[in-house]
Amino acid sequence: MKKFKWQKYVWPFVATILIAGGGFLYWQWQREKLALINENIGISNSLSSSLASISAQLTLLKEEDQVVKNNQLAAEVKQINTAFKNASAQYEEMLDLRDSGVKINKIEVLFGPLLADLAKMDYGAATLKTATISAKIKEEKAKSLPIVGVLNLASVPESNVPPGSGFSRQKVKVGEQFFVVDVVAADLSNTRVIVDTASEGDCGDNCPVLPLATYVSRNGAIAGINGSYFCPATYPTCANKKNPFDTLLMNKNKKYFNSDNNVYSTVPAVIFSGTSAKFVSQSLQWGRDTGVDAVLANYPLLVSGKSLATGDSSDEKLAAAGNRAFIANKGSMVYIGVVRGVSVVGSARVLVEMGMDNALNLDSGGSTALWFGGYKYGPGRDIPNAILLVRR
Template identity: 50%
Template sequence: MILKTTILVVIFVAISIGAFYYYKKTTSQILLMQSNKIKLDQALKTASIDLKNLKSQDQYKINKDLESKVKNIETTYTKAVSAYEKLLDLKSVTKKTEKLDSSFADILTLLSERNYSSAEAYLLVFEKEIDTEKQKILVSFQIPANVPEKNTPPGSGYSSQVVKSDVGDFLVGIISADLNSTRVIVDTTSDSDCKNDCPVMSLGDYVSRSGAFAGINGSYFCPADYPSCSDKKNSFDTLAMNKNKKYINSDNNVYSTVPAVIFSGNSARFVEQSLEWGRDTGVDAVLAMQPLLVSGGNIAFNGDGEPKRGSKGSRSFVGATGSTAYIGVVFNATVAEAAHVIHTMGIQNALNLDDGGSTALWSGGYKAGPGRNLPNVLLFVGK
């Protein structure tokens, strides 16, 4: 019995010692596992942070690269549109543009291949070539030898004359009309606002349908062949009242600072800002344009840094002195030079009209143009 008890004690002690060492080993393993888990958690946390940062950095870089690419595309596209519109303007004064047409086709190929840097470089050269070609045309412009020199407008009717101004000699085509026997009207293809794909007609067709004896192109509009006008083809946004007493673009010109001319009876009124004029339909015509060239017998425009106004071209205008109205074109002049020429002629008030490829002047036939088809024109009609 004693032996049996001793054996049991020994076994118990052995089991206890084994259990102790097992517990100790297990506890050590558990602690090690816990330690490893903590380290793993820390490692995972660190990796997660690093991954997040990496993703953030990669995305930022991707976004910056994308932003840069988009900017390059937009910049190059804008330059391409500008260059093409310059080419269109050049085509309005010369048909010899085959070489430039070919060069632009090459640029379009580069753009289609997404070679924006090369396209941009070619565009710089292309625009210089256009400027060079335009300069050649301007230099080659000569006033015909048989045109008389005259610094006053005709008493009535059409006159082609050379005006000797303080800024040079200029060829001018001008039509005078007595407002006691002539009504000035604005004719438009639409009787309401038009934002895109607006109807247009030639000046000759306007003259014919209104029974006018003279006419000229009207205000600035967005030509359908300009890429920048793709969503506003042939639209204009300045104020006008046409022959049907319909005001066009009235709502968006309530606070307009664009100058305007108002014809009523035997007089004309020029305002520096359209907002000065209400919506009276008792007058004959209202047409807003810019800039005001001559006001109260003084030159009102001497340039503003705008490239198109500062380049030479055909400059259309409408003017008035007392009860006499004038429409005309100053050829091969900047807008500021046109103001000086009109002032030299003694015209008391004058407003610039659209020009370039839109220039058109009619008196028994085209005296300038016909140019583009137009959404609005200014006409002389007998009373």
């Protein structure tokens, strides 16, 4: 009997087991891989579906809430703001006319229907009415210029030379046009320039104001003129800041006003000390010296070194024809006055023709007032500060 040779069949058997086991493991791996792929596909589909749902919700939010409603609200707010801004600006222009001595009854009656439209939130109708009122204001301004601007031009003597002293009303020729100037002249050798204020210190709201005549009388001044820009209490835009001014000023008591918020101010200023006048293009160029007689900042600087120092302005109030108050010097002579019926740059051109060395624009419109033995222009509205000429 032959002996069984089991060694002969061991390796084939092992190979078979290995192949079978490997095949099973490969099948199991493929199965798990397929399951994972299917799971990933499911997750991807679910994520895609979720993103689509979120996108749809976002679109809905944009259409119904975030964009449409906000845009509608923004448009409505813009309408309200525009209507209020236009109405306020026209009301303030109307007040300026009234304070300049112009009868404004015909304009006042137009504001009733405008306010009714605003109350009903009919901003379209309000916009149309503001356009009508604006045209009427321009018409009344044009009519008023012969009264408060040009006067009777033929009766006013012509001269481009400022007076040597005292008051003069003269027409100055600039090119082919004539402009009426009311001007007071004084020599700094015997006259001191001071600034008086109704308030004793800085004031941001409900600030005191006085007529120019009161400033003149309580200081025994020979002449006076209104001072820096301020926010009149009658203006709708000044509801929360009635009558303050925010530019640099030193009054007769050596008290500086608005000092902290004008450290870096670019607003021009004039400084009087003894027999000299110093005009600076920016307030920041001046410290807080109390050894001088007066300091007042305002804008714009009209004349500097006998040359025009300002150009056409984009500010409608500065660009419009009106009556422009100024303070100027020529050597040791000081001049205060009003150029009638001109824009700010027009006022500057007139003062250049008069030979002024330097000149600074002052508050104008309904605030304009000039005193020399009585009102030569004005009285205008009550003001928070005034420039005065007093004898030494």
